[in-house]
Amino acid sequence: MTHKPSGFNSKLVHGAGAKDPMGSVITPIYQTSTFAFKSADHGAACFAGESDGYIYTRIGNPTIRDLEKTIALLENGYDGIGCSSGMGAINTVYMSYLGAGKHIVSHNAVYGPSRGIIENTFHRFGVESSYVDTTDLEQVKAAIKPNTALIYIESPANPTIGISDIPAICALAHQHKIPVCVDNTFCSPYLQKPLVLGADIVLHSLTKFLNGHADIVGGIIITKTETDYKKVRSMMVSLGCNMDPHQAFLTRRGLKTLAIRIDRAQENAIKVAEFLESHPKVDWIMYPGLVSHPQYELGKKMMSGPGSMISFGLKGGLEAGKKLMDNVELCVLAVSLGGIETLIQHPASMTHSKLSAVAKKEGGISDELVRLSVGIEEAEDIIGDLEQALAKI
Ligand SMILES: Cc1ncc(COP(=O)(O)O)c(C=O)c1O
Structure with missing residues (x-):
């Protein structure tokens, strides 16, 4: 060539x-x-x-x-x-x-x-x-x-x-x-x-x-x-x-489809993050694409886009988070991330459960933290699912 x-x-x-x-x-x-x-x-x-x-x-x-x-x-x-x-x-x-x-x-x-x-x-x-x-x-x-x-x-x-x-x-x-x-x-x-x-x-x-x-x-x-x-x-x-x-x-x-998948998931994640940030039941949200992220400027310098991983906490803490996870229908309640389907999970009781209480506290892995890996479905469907589950809290 x-x-x-x-x-x-x-x-x-x-x-x-x-x-x-x-x-x-x-x-x-x-x-x-x-x-x-x-x-x-x-x-x-x-x-x-x-x-x-x-x-x-x-x-x-x-x-x-x-x-x-x-x-x-x-x-x-x-x-x-x-x-x-x-x-x-x-x-x-x-x-x-x-x-x-x-x-x-x-x-x-x-x-x-x-x-x-x-x-x-x-x-x-x-x-x-x-x-x-x-x-x-x-x-x-x-x-x-x-x-x-x-x-x-x-x-x-x-x-x-x-x-x-x-x-x-x-x-x-x-x-x-x-x-x-x-x-x-x-x-x-x-x-x-x-x-x-x-x-x-x-x-x-x-x-x-x-x-x-x-x-x-x-x-x-x-x-x-x-x-x-x-x-x-x-x-x-x-x-x-x-x-x-x-x-x-x-x-x-x-x-082979990495860039196409990430572009699409990221487009969705930006919309999902904006929806969550403005939702009255959401206490806080961490997403590199939001100016509210503490390292927003640094992220923009190192990353060509904010990606599709979002963490957030609900008002009402762990109980509210559990309700959300039990009521989603399209988002799949599962660990792992980065796939074409939207996954939702609770790190403190799942991926990070083996860490000591001290390690969790030091790392900011609070009980109310819910992690979302946004997939490539239609953004309206992901948001619609989160909206109906949030309404049940
Ligand atoms: C950031 C990160 N690194 C490493 C791993 C471990 O990868 P694996 O499950 O393929 O062993 C994970 C798994 O969730 C992860 O999220």
């Missing part, structure tokens, strides 16, 4: 340019655990890294490689590492950079299990942690210690939708030679590119926007450098949290 596609949709559709040897337009599912070598020498060369040939699916597989290279292209990264789930990706990063005597600084409102595994398990192995409000740079500065080995943030964070200043945190971290990893699940590379903003590693739960159809569980890590890529890939291979080829195939298919 003389003209290299530079448009985001062109990259989504054509990916990193994988060419199937049989001419298949779509990269097929290489449903195999192992690959035949052409000779003993070829096998030895594959293991020595002197040949590109595949060895074993835990180490690499053409269907998974197509997805990894495509997402690395979208994130402006060096290369990608597919994982069995978002948590598989997160733990692979933790295991790659942390160890006994090392310290992690992270957002006190990250996805519950991302914090839970550090406090419940990594602490047992001598890892130290500081969970602070990373939307406040001064708190990040104060938390850094001589043994800090990783700064791990989520922006916007799940479920508070707080926005952290990625370029400022990276500049600070790099003064101390600390790598920064950003969980970009809420934005996807369509709305935000953390590696371009200064981060060293970006990861996603593919289960969400990148696949977009609520029919797989997967994760991916993209690094900026070859050194980090090799370190993280070898950890993923040793941990054995590789992706499955069928998962990768479905994700590659879902990925």
Whole structure:
């Protein structure tokens, strides 16, 4: 190709340019655990890294490689590492950079299990942690210690939708030679590119926007450098949290419509957020597209759009929230996010329920917080459903 596609949709559709040897337009599912070598020498060369040939699916597989290279292209990264789930990706990063005597600084409102595994398990192995409000740079500065080995943030964070200043945190971290990893699940590379903003590693739960159809569980890590890529890939291979080829195939298919899906969901979310903000039963709302969001200006600088994730609290607290969730008809009461259908859930009793009361309080995961992942249905139908359910409170 003389003209290299530079448009985001062109990259989504054509990916990193994988060419199937049989001419298949779509990269097929290489449903195999192992690959035949052409000779003993070829096998030895594959293991020595002197040949590109595949060895074993835990180490690499053409269907998974197509997805990894495509997402690395979208994130402006060096290369990608597919994982069995978002948590598989997160733990692979933790295991790659942390160890006994090392310290992690992270957002006190990250996805519950991302914090839970550090406090419940990594602490047992001598890892130290500081969970602070990373939307406040001064708190990040104060938390850094001589043994800090990783700064791990989520922006916007799940479920508070707080926005952290990625370029400022990276500049600070790099003064101390600390790598920064950003969980970009809420934005996807369509709305935000953390590696371009200064981060060293970006990861996603593919289960969400990148696949977009609520029919797989997967994760991916993209690094900026070859050194980090090799370190993280070898950890993923040793941990054995590789992706499955069928998962990768479905994700590659879902990925093609990422921009179209996000544009549509975001258009709806703006209307839903405006409706909720003006509703007399809504106490507060956090949505990056509303000027009332405390980091509205920062969000506009880092993200090309506000996305489709909304958090809000109702007057009447948890009881009112429960009533709302029990009465919605079109919005589905379910965890997860980023699919084509609108989902509603209650983080304090669902996704973040395993966190201690202190961790929930520090992270602003209040009992009344309801999280909405706006889908691609007609905005009028989503609003109509919320309106009828709110009327029952
Ligand atoms: C922001 C964020 N990161 C990571 C994860 C974990 O992903 P998975 O469920 O694919 O393991 C989730 C899941 O909800 C999430 O919301």
